Amino acid sequence: MMAALASADAVTWLSICIKAMVYATTLLAAGLVLILLSVRTLPEDEDRRLRRIAVLMAIASAVFSVLRLPIRASFLMGGTWAGALDPMIFGIVLESPLGTAVALRLVGLGLILGIVSRNRFGRNSAALGTIFVAASFAMRGHALEDPRFLLGVLVTVHMLGLAFWLGAVLALLRLSWYSSPQATGAFAAEFGRKALLVVPVLVLAGVVTLLVLTGWGVALLSSAYSQFFAFKLALVAGILGFAAWNKLRLTPALHSGAPAAAAQMRVSLQIEAGLIAAVLMVTAALSTVSAP
């Protein structure tokens, strides 16, 4: 794993960082939409601010997604900046699955902007957008292998589940800073109930995807991909631990009005957000410098 990273050139590192930013901003844009459409205990002022943040994340995601095209062109020409602007190579990248994925994501992000409107059209547009952006991650790489249909659905479900989680963590973090402990507790309780369905589906979709890609066998830990994946699973286990702590201990404490509960929830969520950022970074590295 370390050898693969050590041999990566500047363009590969830039690619990893931009890809991680694409993951974060896209998942937050889609995730906030999912939260806004499905959770009913958001205070009105936070609802308004989260709609604006979803729009900002969608715009940032569009910028980072488009940036991936010249960076890919540069890589294909040996990591040169001249390669990034080579019309022929740029055309090849546009016609590749990455070009398709970026195009689909841009359409989805455009639809997500509908979240600024509270009417039925805006809601439907934003909901449709979340599907498009989640599906855009299934338009390239190993998700295109056989069984294509199954892998496409699994990756899309995995990304939707992840988006929902990230959106909830951001909403909870903001509530823990800017709202009352009761409002935070009410949101945490509602999210906790929905997470009981979403999280197992998210984890199951990820595990089945891995098993399908590795031929339903346990990959040897000697390969860089397996080591990256083991590291990612360890981080995910940490996130699940903090999420369980939030649900089982801190949410009831917030409800009962325990004085330190809001601060504890804030710290726990900050650590959880840090671990999620690490997972996104590891996933970006995993899919850039190694393959199953």
Next chain:
Amino acid sequence: MALSHRTFLAAFFAIALVSQAAVAHSTKEGTTPPDGEVLSTSPETIGMTFDMPMRVTMISLTDQDGAEHGLTRQDNMQPVTVFDAKPPVLAGGKYKVQWRGLAEDGHPMQGTFSFEVTD
């Protein structure tokens, strides 16, 4: 709200149904000359074989002093499973081939291999 959920489910299945045919990830199967080979004469071709079509976007041949030797290729940067390029007549020394390419599934690939030409 219920309408959003219906939109959500309908879009999900629509996208799943219109997904394209499966494409696979390429891996390098061999090189010409083989990696680490010691040759008594200059090689006639420099090449790679892949298990699935690969679009080779960059290939370079450098000697132990870092000097680059031009390669003549005829693939027009189209996806191929057998890639061949003609080198100039190479003097004795150690040579490194570096290549980058794009697999059908969009994966960017890269690789290196070396060989030696004895005097």
